[in-house]
Every structure is written in C-alpha cells, then in structure tokens.
Amino acid sequence: MTDPSKVQLTEDGRLKHFLTTEGLSKDLLTEILDTADSFISTQERAVKTVPLLRGKTVVNLFFENSTRTRSTFELAAKRLSADILNLDIARSATSKGETLMDTLWNLEAMYSDMFVVRHADSGAAHFIAEQVTPNVAIINAGDGRHAHPTQAMLDMLTIRRHKDSIEGKVVAIVGDILHSRVARSQIYALRTLGAAEVRVIGPGTLLPRDIEGMGAKPFYDMKQGLADCDVVIMLRLQKERMQNALLPSESEFFKLYGLTEEKLAFARPDAIVMHPGPINRGVEIESAVADGNQSVILNQVSYGIAVRMAVMAMAMSGQQTLINSEENA
Amino acid sequence: MRYLHIQNARIIDPASQTDTIADVFVANGAIRTIGRRPDAGEIEETIDATGLWLLPGLIDLGGHLPEPGFPQKGTMASETKAACAGGFTHICSLPDTKPVADTSAVIKLIEEKAAKAGYARVLPLGAMTQGLAGEQLANMVTLFEAGAVALSNVRQPIRDSYVLRRLMEYAATYDIPLFLTANDVTLAAGGCMHEGEVATRMGLAGIPETAETIALAQILLLAEQTGVRAHISQVSCGRSIRMITDARQRGMRISADTPLANLLYTDAQVTGYNSLYNVQPPLRSEADRQALIAAVAAGDLAISSNHRPHEIAAKKAPFSDAESGMSQYDCFLPMAMTLVSAGELSLDALINAVSVLPAQILGMAQSVQENSAFNAVLFDPETERTITARDLNSRGHNHPALGRSLKGQVQRVFIDGQQIC
Numbered sequence: 001m002t003d004p005s006k007v008q009l010t011e012d013g014r015l016k017h018f019l020t021t022e023g024l025s026k027d028l029l030t031e032i033l034d035t036a037d038s039f040i041s042t043q044e045r046a047v048k049t050v051p052l053l054r055g056k057t058v059v060n061l062f063f064e065n066s067t068r069t070r071s072t073f074e075l076a077a078k079r080l081s082a083d084i085l086n087l088d089i090a091r092s093a094t095s096k097g098e099t100l101m102d103t104l105w106n107l108e109a110m111y112s113d114m115f116v117v118r119h120a121d122s123g124a125a126h127f128i129a130e131q132v133t134p135n136v137a138i139i140n141a142g143d144g145r146h147a148h149p150t151q152a153m154l155d156m157l158t159i160r161r162h163k164d165s166i167e168g169k170v171v172a173i174v175g176d177i178l179h180s181r182v183a184r185s186q187i188y189a190l191r192t193l194g195a196a197e198v199r200v201i202g203p204g205t206l207l208p209r210d211i212e213g214m215g216a217k218p219f220y221d222m223k224q225g226l227a228d229c230d231v232v233i234m235l236r237l238q239k240e241r242m243q244n245a246l247l248p249s250e251s252e253f254f255k256l257y258g259l260t261e262e263k264l265a266f267a268r269p270d271a272i273v274m275h276p277g278p279i280n281r282g283v284e285i286e287s288a289v290a291d292g293n294q295s296v297i298l299n300q301v302s303y304g305i306a307v308r309m310a311v312m313a314m315a316m317s318g319q320q321t322l323i324n325s326e327e328n329a
Numbered sequence: 330m331r332y333l334h335i336q337n338a339r340i341i342d343p344a345s346q347t348d349t350i351a352d353v354f355v356a357n358g359a360i361r362t363i364g365r366r367p368d369a370g371e372i373e374e375t376i377d378a379t380g381l382w383l384l385p386g387l388i389d390l391g392g393h394l395p396e397p398g399f400p401q402k403g404t405m406a407s408e409t410k411a412a413c414a415g416g417f418t419h420i421c422s423l424p425d426t427k428p429v430a431d432t433s434a435v436i437k438l439i440e441e442k443a444a445k446a447g448y449a450r451v452l453p454l455g456a457m458t459q460g461l462a463g464e465q466l467a468n469m470v471t472l473f474e475a476g477a478v479a480l481s482n483v484r485q486p487i488r489d490s491y492v493l494r495r496l497m498e499y500a501a502t503y504d505i506p507l508f509l510t511a512n513d514v515t516l517a518a519g520g521c522m523h524e525g526e527v528a529t530r531m532g533l534a535g536i537p538e539t540a541e542t543i544a545l546a547q548i549l550l551l552a553e554q555t556g557v558r559a560h561i562s563q564v565s566c567g568r569s570i571r572m573i574t575d576a577r578q579r580g581m582r583i584s585a586d587t588p589l590a591n592l593l594y595t596d597a598q599v600t601g602y603n604s605l606y607n608v609q610p611p612l613r614s615e616a617d618r619q620a621l622i623a624a625v626a627a628g629d630l631a632i633s634s635n636h637r638p639h640e641i642a643a644k645k646a647p648f649s650d651a652e653s654g655m656s657q658y659d660c661f662l663p664m665a666m667t668l669v670s671a672g673e674l675s676l677d678a679l680i681n682a683v684s685v686l687p688a689q690i691l692g693m694a695q696s697v698q699e700n701s702a703f704n705a706v707l708f709d710p711e712t713e714r715t716i717t718a719r720d721l722n723s724r725g726h727n728h729p730a731l732g733r734s735l736k737g738q739v740q741r742v743f744i745d746g747q748q749i750c
Contacts, residue, residue, distance in 0.1 A: 022530070101645060121647035122532035123602035131645065144649070146532030184532055209535065210526035 007130050009318075016318035017129045017138040018311045020147040021189040029192055033157050035310035036303065043079075043306060052313045053082035056113040060086045062141070063100075063119040068277065069141055069151075072301075073116045076308035082114075100124075101132050108133045114316060115139070122146035122181075137319040139311060145179050151276050152185030154307040156193060158300045159231055162272050167194035170228050172267075173216075174201045174257055175235035175284050178208045178246075182276045183235060191215045201225035202257060205246040222257060226266035233274045234259050234284050250283050259285045264294065272296045330356040330370035333746070338378035338707065342385055342697040343681045344688075353383060355703045358746035363699055378707055381740060384680055385695045386418025386704040387662065388687035390586045391454065391481070391508065391562050392636035393654065394420075395724070396442055397435065398427025403638045403724035405439075408658060409448035411723035412636070413742045413750050415661030416683075417449045418704040419693070420634070421508075424456040425483045431456035431467040433475030440476055448749055449742075452478040452691065454508060457496055463487040466496050473505050478691055481508040481562065484609055490547060497555040506558040511545035511569065512610070521649040523596040523611040531599060533649060536611050538566045545569050549576045552583065560690055561585040563635060565610035567620025570630065577629075584690045587621045588635035589665055590655055590729070594618075604644045604651035605727055608635070622668070626678045631686040634661060638725020656725030660716060662708060663737040664730055707741040714738065 005023020010016050015028065042050055058077040060070050070086065077084040089103065100119075107115070114137040117125050122144030129138040142148040159166050171190055177183045177200045190198045191214075200211055201219045211218055219225030226232060241247050259273065273285075273295045281287050290297060333355040340363065341348050351364040361367050389412065395402040412420050422439055424430035430439065436453045443451035455477030459465045463486050472480065480500065487493040500507050517540040522528050524535025545561065549572060552559040561573060564587045573585050590608055595615050598606040606612060624630035637654025644651045657664075665683060668674040674682075688695035697705055714720070716730040742749045 100647075119647065121649050123649075124647040126602050127647045143647075144532050145534075181532060184530070208529040209524055210529050213526035214530055 007126055010322055014318040014321065015311070015314045016322060017125075018149055018315050019125045019129060019138065019140045021149045021152050021185045021192070022147070024192065026192050026194070029153070029156070029189060032153055032307070032310050032314065033160055035314060036153070036157050036306040039306040039309045040303065043302070049079050049081050051081045053077065053080035053316055056082045056316060057111060058082045058084050058114045058116065058312070059107050059112045060084065060116045061089065061107070061118070062087065063089050063117070063124070064142070066118060066142070069118065072304045073139070073141060073308055076305050076312060079305070080309055080312060085112075104128060104132045108136055112136055113319070114312065116141050118142045120144055135319070135323065137315040139315060142181055145181050145184070147185045148181040149185045150304070150308050150311055151182050152189045153311065154300055154304045155186055155233065155274060155276070156189050157303045157307055158274060158296055159272070161303070162296055162299070163230055166190060168196045169230040170197045170199070171195050171231040171233065172199040172201055172219075172225050172229045173233045173235065174222070174225070174259065176206045176237055176241060177202055177211065177235070178206045179238070179241075180235050184214070186233065187214050187216050199225050199229070203247065206241070222263045223266050226263065229267040229271050231272055231274065232259065232264065232267055234279075236276065236278065237280060237284050254283055258283065259289050261286070261288055261292070264289055274300060277301065330361070330367070331373040332356045332361065332367060332370055334372045334375040335378050335383060335707070336375055338381055338383035340383045340697050341676065341680060343677045344385065344685045344696040345698040347697065348677075353697070355743075355746050358702055360697065360699055360701050360703050376707070376741070380709070380711065382708040382710055383697055384416070384706045384708055385684040385697050386706055386742065386744065387416040387683045388691065388693070388695060389417050389420040389636070390560070390631055390633040390687050390690065391423050392420050392634045392658065393425065393638075394422045394439070394451070395638060396426065397438060401640045402643075405442040405451075406446035406448065407722055407724045408636070408638060409443060409446050409451060410750065411656075411658035411721065412449035412661075414722050414739055415634075415658045416706045416708065416739045416742070417658065417661065418706070418742060418744045419450045419452055421452045421454050421478060421691075423483050424454050424481055425461060425485075429456050429461050430454070430477070431459050431461070431472070433468075433471050436472060436475040436477050450744060454479055454481040456480065457482040457507065458487065458492075461485040463492065466499060469500055469505050470503050473503065479506040479508045479560065482510065484510050484512045484563070486512065486514045490551070493547065494551050494555065497551050497557040497559075501555045501557040504558060506560060508560045508562045509548050510562045511541045511548055511564070513540045513544040516540035516543060520611070521607055521653070522599050523613045525596055525614055527596045527599055531602065533599070538568055538613070541566050541610065542568050542572065545572055549573070549581070549583070553579070553581055559583055562633065563588055563610050564621070564630070565591050565613050565617065567617045570620050570624045574629065584631065584686070585629070586631035586633040586687070587625070589632050589657060589661065590635065592618060592621055592625065592632065592668060593664065593729070599648070602648040604646065604648050605655065605729060607648055607651045607653045608655050609653045622673050625682045626674055628678065628681055628686070630682065631690060632665065632682040634658060636723075638723045639727045640724070641726065644727050654727070656721070656723045656728040659721045659723050659728060660730040660735055662706070662739055663735040666710070666737050667735075670736065703743050703746040705743050706739055708737060709740050710737050712736070712738050
C-alpha cells in the first residue's frame with residue numbers, strides 16, 4: 001500500500017479524494033481555503049447554488065451517526081447542484097469488511113460519483129479509496145480516531161478569517177486528544193500552514209503517546225499551556241471516557257481543563273475560542289465563554305458548508321480529469 | 330543396503346559445528362556416512378548438490394493450521410506443503426482449531442490429517458485450558474499421552490494468576506512442557522498495533538509494551554515458583570528479552586521464540602493501513618526489533634513462523650477490522666535469509682534459531698551428522714526469483730513476499746530419509 005497522504009492526489013498533485021490533511025502541501029491547503037472563501041460570498045446571495053456538480057451523484061455514507069456533519073455535507077452538495085442520496089448505515093457488530101465492500105460496490109453500480117464517508121474505523125476512508133471504489137471520489141467525514149479533514153479545514157478557515165493568517169500563531173487544542181480525529185487533522189494543517197506552535201493540553205490519559213512526533217507540544221496545565229495563545233480550540237468530551245478509567249469525573253475535568261473566563265485570561269487578550277461542536281456546556285466550556293465575544297463557534301458552523309463545497313468541487317474536478325484522461329487513452 | 334547419495338553439498342549444521350563440502354550417504358531413514366563411501370551396499374540415486382546447502386530441517390514452534398475448522402483458510406495439505414516449501418520438516422500446530430485441540434480426539438485427528446497429507450510432520454500443541462477459555466484445566470496428561478508435544482493457550486488469557494499458578498503446578502507434576510504467551514488482554518485493550526508514534530499518527534488503538542511485559546513477569550515468577558518446564562512463545566519486546574535473560578541468570582531454565590515477522594518488520598509498516606501487517610503480537614519499534622535480533626544472534630531466542638493463512642475477505646477490511654496474522658510458511662527460509670544477507674545475523678545463528686534451538690526445546694534430535702535421522706533441506710542459496718501467487722502453496726495469500734524478489738529457494742526436503750518435495 002502506498003503512503004496514506006499520496007492516495008488522495010493525482011499524479012500532477014491535485015486532489016482526487018480528500019482523506020487527511022497529512023502530507024498535503026501548503027499551496028493545496030491554501031487553495032482549499034481560497035476556494036472556500038469564494039463560496040462564502042455565494043452563500044450570502046439570494047440564490048446560493050452554483051452548477052459545479054450538476055449531474056453528479058453524491059452519496060452520504062454514514063456508518064456512524066452524525067446529523068450535523070451529514071446535514072452540512074448535504075447542503076454543500078445541493079448548493080453545488082449535485083444529486084444527493086443519504087444513507088445512514090448504523091454499524092452493527094457483524095457488519096465487517098465484506099458487508100462494507102458489498103454496500104459500496106452496489107452504490108458504485110448506481111453510477112455514484114462521490115462518497116462522503118464516516119466510519120468508526122481509522123483508515124476506513126483510505127481503504128475505500130484504495131481498495132474498494134477507486135473511481136469514486138471519497139471525502140472523509142471522519143474515520144475512527146484518525147482524521148476529520150473537512151472539520152480541520154473549516155477551523156483553519158475560521159482562524160484565517162478572524163486572525164488574518166495562520167502563520168506565526170500559537171494554537172492550543174484542549175481535552176481528549178487521544179480519541180480525537182479532529183485534533184490530528186488540525187495538527188497537520190496547522191503545522192503545514194505555518195502556525196508558530198501547536199500545543200495539546202489535557203491529562204496524561206487523554207494525550208496520545210509520542211504526540212511530539214506529530215509536531216505538537218504537550219501540556220498538562222492550562223495556565224502554562226494557554227500562555228500567549230492566539231487560538232484556543234476546545235474538544236468535546238465523551239461521557240464514556242469516565243467509564244473507561246481515563247478520567248475520574250466531569251467535575252474534576254472541568255476544574256482542571258474546562259474553559260472558564262479565568263482560564264481564558266491566560267491566553268492573549270485577543271485570542272479566539274473555537275469548538276468543533278456539539279458543545280457540552282459546563283464540561284469542557286462554560287456558557288459565558290461559549291457565548292462570549294471571543295467565541296467564534298457559530299462562525300465555524302457557517303464556514304463548514306463553504307469548506308465542504310470547496311473540497312467536493314476540487315476532488316470531483318481531480319477525479320474527472322483522471323476519468324477523462326483514461327477515456328482519451 | 331541401498332543408499333541415497335548426495336554429492337558435493339555444503340553441509341551447514343551448527344549442532345555439530347559442521348560447515349564443510351562433502352558427500353552424504355543415506356539409508357533406512359538415517360545418515361550412514363558423511364565424506365566417505367559406506368563399506369558395503371550400492372547407490373540407488375545420486376543427487377548432484379554442487380552449489381547447494383544441506384541444512385537440518387527447520388522446526389516451527391508455532392503455526393496456525395486451518396484444519397480442523399477453517400476450510401476457507403486452507404487445508405492441512407496446502408499448509409504443510411507450504412511449510413516444506415519454506416524449509417520445515419516439523420511444525421508445531423497451535424491448538425486454536427475449531428474444535429479447540431483440548432481433547433485427545435482432536436489431537437489424533439490433526440495427526441491423522443497431517444500423516445495423510447504427507448508433507449511436513451505436524452507436532453500438535455494441546456490446549457492448556459478447556460476451549461482455551463482460561464478457566465478450567467484441559468486434560469493435560471491425556472493430551473500429552475495422545476501425542477501433544479506441549480500445551481499452549483495461544484494468545485488467549487488465563488482467567489487469573491490463581492488459575493495460571495495451578496495449571497503450572499499440575500503440568501510440573503507430570504513434567505508436561507508449557508508454551509506460554511505473554512499477553513495481558515486488559516492492557517492490550519482491543520489495540521491492533523504497537524502503541525507508539527505510528528499508532529498515534531494513524532489514529533489506531535495501540536498495544537503497549539506492558540501488555541507483554543507485565544504478563545511475562547507473572548509467567549516468570551509463577552514458573553520459578555512451580556518449577557514448570559516453560560517456553561515463552563511469540564516474544565515481541567526488547568524489554569521481555571532482558572527479563573528472560575534475568576530469569577536465566579537466576580538459574581531458571583527457560584526458552585523463548587519470536588515470530589519471524591517481528592525480526593523483519595517494525596510498526597512503520599502499518600503506515601498506509603496495510604492490513605497485511607495487522608499481526609499478533611504486533612510489529613514493534615526498531616529498538617525492539619534490534620533487541621530481538623541480538624538475542625537470536627546470541628543463541629538465546631528461537632524463531633517461529635506464527636503462520637496464519639487467511640482468505641482474501643479476512644484481510645479486505647479497514648485495518649482494525651481485518652483479521653490478524655500473516656501467511657509465512659512459503660518462502661520462510663529465503664525470507665529469514667534476508668537477515669543474513671543484510672548482515673544482521675550470521676548464517677549459523679539463523680540455522681541455530683530455526684532448527685537447533687527448536688529441536689532442543691522440543692527434546693528432539695535434528696542434525697546433519699552420521700547416525701542422525703535424515704531430516705534435512707537442500708537449499709539453493711543463489712537463485713533469485715520474483716514471488717507470485719503461483720509460487721505459494723498456502724491458500725493464504727496474505728504473504729509479505731508476494732511481488733518481491735527473493736534470493737534462495739528450497740530445492741528438496743527430506744523427512745526420515747524420504748524426499749517429500
């Protein structure tokens with residue numbers, strides 16, 4: 001198997017799938033952000049649709065439930081004038097690889113052009129792109145703990161729009177890094193786009209081993225970790241972490257890492273607060289901060305559609321170039 | 330007597346410290362003379378072995394055979410033939426068949442099927458606990474009398490330290506050897522690869538080194554207390570090697586093996602989610618690999634196959650959902666020889682680890698010297714070929730050699746003087 005970051009690129013370096021932010025060049029990430037920026041202006045018009053994906057069929061393939069992410073992809077596809085099919089395939093214990101492959105081959109046979117995939121297994125989107133349906137553009141909408149690249153890119157867009165640039169910024173990601181696909185995708189994107197420092201803050205049980213190898217600096221203390229930060233990204237804390245001996249209680253987590261106005265004061269006064277949502281008020285963030293004037297959480301949601309439109313349009317165009325060149329050959 | 334005459338072979342046998350070019354004369358299943366014609370009798374067949382190596386047959390301390398219970402993964406014939414093609418004359422079959430090898434009937438069935446197939450000799454390992462469930466002791470003496478060479482619980486957990494202590498005590502009473510695997514499944518916590526930087530990057534759940542070392546500490550302490558004949562199967566961590574060395578220095582007689590894959594690869598192979606490298610024990614760090622190599626070089630660690638053939642569908646899944654294991658028998662010796670050509674192991678150390686040590690552990694004699702049973706491999710060290718699916722005898726095409734070029738090929742295998750292939 002090839003390098004995971006290469007699977008998503010055509011030979012001339014264009015996007016044909018969007019699986020991970022790892023290994024993508026600064027130019028390509030910037031192109032995604034620029035394209036998304038251009039779509040934001042179309043979203044403010046009365047007629048919001050553009051015809052880039054007219055006649056194309058996009059299938060939302062969610063093996064894990066997520067109404068929010070699925071809806072933004074659905075809306076993004078519709079605004080690109082694609083036909084969209086929603087499939088919620090809650091993943092049963094018996095649905096192993098074979099079922100997955102059969103499902104996908106059936107959908108491919110219906111002349112689908114793009115799959116938006118969310119799956120509980122890390123590497124599932126790679127597996128589909130590489131081994132199951134290589135001629136269908138795959139957009140990774142979250143695979144296990146591995147990657148959630150569209151979320152990361154909408155976060156990058158949020159930072160860029162509020163702080164002008166990602167270059168030179170100090171960014172802290174707080175909470176359950178171990179299980180977070182969002183954090184992993186953010187770290188790669190931030191490093192590539194020139195952030196001065198990426199920090200991860202949390203208890204030892206929720207920071208993955210050797211995170212330094214990804215270019216992130218671990219902190220166990222909010223005061224130290226948030227010092228001089230331009231951006232504070234809070235992650236959602238799942239309830240099951242308490243049952244699995246990773247944390248004693250929500251209240252102790254909130255005491256140590258919950259973002260309050262007092263803790264936010266450790267960061268730069270103009271720091272922005274982000275959260276991929278859905279937020280647990282009083283667990284990882286208090287309402288005063290979530291709704292406060294440093295919070296850009298709701299802006300993130302509206303940028304999400306533009307970023308998804310951008311990667312869908314780019315990947316479809318890359319995939320189409322491949323198909324055209326095969327037909328010509 | 331009528332002799333098989335093997336002419337001009339380079340005989341390499343660390344057991345008798347032999348490395349010489351000579352003629353070998355075989356009759357009635359055993360080597361009669363080396364380097365001189367027998368006084369009487371005639372030559373039935375002469376094999377010109379110029380440029381070839383004559384090695385003692387390889388002995389595997391643990392491979393997964395698909396029969397009984399897993400016809401989709403292969404047959405006794407396909408896998409034992411693959412073993413011969415890889416240079417094995419004898420293989421220990423792990424007891425995780427279906428049904429589990431926890432009754433004398435299953436042991437007999439395995440022996441019969443293997444004899445009928447007629448390729449590598451199968452030495453069945455019996456289950457230590459009923460159904461490998463780790464709760465109730467299997468009928469250890471009955472299994473041993475039925476032909477099990479040792480007992481194993483594969484990688485399945487023993488319920489608790491109490492059960493482990495009692496099963497060791499019971500086995501020690503009758504001097505039944507145990508093949509123990511150090512695997513704390515609560516610490517492994519459903520992980521599918523080595524816990525480290527690669528797992529963090531790939532977002533895959535990691536198996537920490539302590540999943541092996543904590544279980545190993547428990548095994549070593551209880552083995553010391555009970556005096557059981559213990560062999561540690563499938564060691565993957567450098568730290569485990571140090572613990573085993575310490576135990577030996579305290580006077581314990583304890584042997585160990587590592588799967589070949591753990592000597593050839595590290596967790597870096599998982600980059601790209603190639604499910605071929607989803608194996609148990611997991612491929613660990615380069616430092617671990619180096620420590621295992623050093624232990625093999627020092628003659629302290631045997632090499633096993635951990636052969637596990639799979640049908641295509643078992644591996645066609647996202648990494649953590651794929652079944653673990655690698656097909657290893659075909660090309661085993663050429664794959665192992667890459668360690669010699671890379672300068673990581675001496676040829677003697679390799680042969681020692683795949684044949685001499687396993688024979689000692691099993692209490693067998695396996696040597697290319699006069700009056701020894703003729704269990705040997707004629708190996709062509711020079712021929713280079715690209716391995717394709719057609720070169721594999723195993724039904725499991727989950728083999729890391731597929732598509733790559735390998736130097737060296739097993740030409741003939743002899744078991745008790747008979748040419749098997």
